[in-house]
Amino acid sequence: MSTDQARRIIPIVAAEQQVGRLGLNRMQKQRIAAQTGFFLLFILAPVFNLLRYDLTAGHAWFLGMEWHLGIDDFTAGRIGAAEAGANVLLRLFLPIFAGAAAFIWVAWKWGRLYCGWLCPHFSVVEAINKLMLRASGKPSVWEKGTLPPWEPDGSPRRRDARWWLLVVPAAVLFAFTWAVVFLTYLLPPAEVYGNLFGGTLTRNQALFIGVFTVVLSLEFLFARHLFCRFACAVGLFQSLAWVSNRDAMVVGFQRQRASQCATCLPDRESACDMVCPMRLNPRNIKRHMFTCTQCGQCLQACEQSQRDNPDGPLLSWVSNEAARQNEAGFRAGRSQ
Template sequence: MSAAGPRKIIPIVQTAAPGGRAGLNRVQKGRLAAQAGFFALFILAPVFDLLRYDLDAGHAWLLGMPWRLGLDDFLAGRIGALEAGANVLLRLFVPIFTGAAVFLWVAWKWGRLYCGWLCPHFSVVETINKLMLRASGKPSVWEKKPLPPWEADGTPRRRDARWWLLVVPAAVFFAFAWAVVFLTYLLPPGEVYGNLLHGTLTRNQGLFIGAFTAVLSLEFLFARHLFCRFACAVGLFQSLAWVSNRDAMVVGFKRERASQCATCLPNRESACDAVCPMRLNPRNIKRHMFTCTQCGQCLQACEQSQHDNPQGPLLAWVSDEAARQNEAGFRAGRGQ
């Protein structure tokens, strides 16, 4: 005991996962359904003029209707500068800032939910990760060593080099699909898909699709989660909002049972480390989990590895005061 008196250890408050194992399975099924639905929306939005900018027409489309700023009337002299400025403010800046505010508020409260639950790029990240894991035992070419040869539930993890025959074609296919879809956000989708179907792409269309496919193929093969962690501005702003809120939802960890994390898989390895698509340590302090996408796969892995443990899993989503105490537990642990 120091002269300052006994050191106060702040306990970690955890909230149980709703419904236990079945609840976590439902969460993952719901997340996959949300990803699939948003991926379909990403592809179909330009087709139905839900959201795109038409370079040929010189204006945007929103929910099936033309979205103009009203500057044509100003250039034609039909309205004055004040009305033109009001049009730009109401039709451009107000919608953008309102949408951004809602988006950041969600991130401030719950973290990078868009990334883990909706983002089409993250869907590709997870898909290629799983294929590469089956082929090499590693979810990324940059992983230093193969992941443990066991699934979280204790079953052997199978590895077969023949899966490489799917890894590269899958990356190229996704890259090509993205290139075509992105082009439909700029040109009439009927024209793009018609030219592609009949092999009559214009020179510029062909160059765009070819260059975009090449760049994205390399990104999907070599820098998927690295882009999400270090280069995506959308993810960065979500992370900044999330970290600034001490009450935000975070993966909580029962530190007093930390020794069980080293034994949930053979050879003293942890199931939650192996499943994170962003290659994070889910048991770490919040600022070291800066790029966590709240996908919940670590929670499911922990539940599966501890399913015979009467104390239950060590990881759970926590928020508000429980999130504060979770972080306080890390500080107390370092001070012991």
């Protein structure tokens, strides 16, 4: 290759890398916007009767409309058993099964997108991770040691114990918010918020909010990752569907360039390991990435750490045949 040809190619490579960098940054902004929007929806859905079950009225609300199964009409003798059974089938089981099927299909094809892009709990996980990392150098109290003091772009990350003054209050505030919101899914929101702001909560309401706040505070502080990885049924079913599909989207790793990971950050550390909110190693086989939330932070970290590498990042999302080849590359590497 001539010198002139090389000069023409290098700017093209640099331009493609810049486009990829902008795309990943834009993706993370879109993900944060989606998380924020869904968190607000989680809070406001009961207020506008978009989705909740009213224990006082004895029926559900959906998209601002009362949602009855017709059981009361059956017990009152206004409809027969056949019509009551059809109502239960069409108004309860059919919507549940259709929604579950669509949910599992998305997970089968793309993984735990709900967890990484929408789930209100995972939003809290990431928020407390960042605060705890600033306070202690560890994203979780169960981390074996402090993470290397570097950002993915190589800049130093500072630790300050004063951030603990925000970690605990933030966890309690999130827990209190969740407790109140959960109660509005069961009781009229106007009653709950009216009693809360007026200081006139009933004994049961105060007990519900108090107990849930304590339990969720402990979960947010000590067990948020453990819950996502081992206790969340919604996440588990998504992971099972995703792992069963060999063509599903997965983080691909260029194993032939694995040596470059050793120089990713100072002290021979890898940026992708540092940023994963689920504390996974993104450069691993799919079954060891069982709880991956497809948040894409490892891809962005790899891109930032390899920004000066003309070959580009080592991680990228792959699917279909590329996903199969990625997994085959891991097996081949282990058999050698």
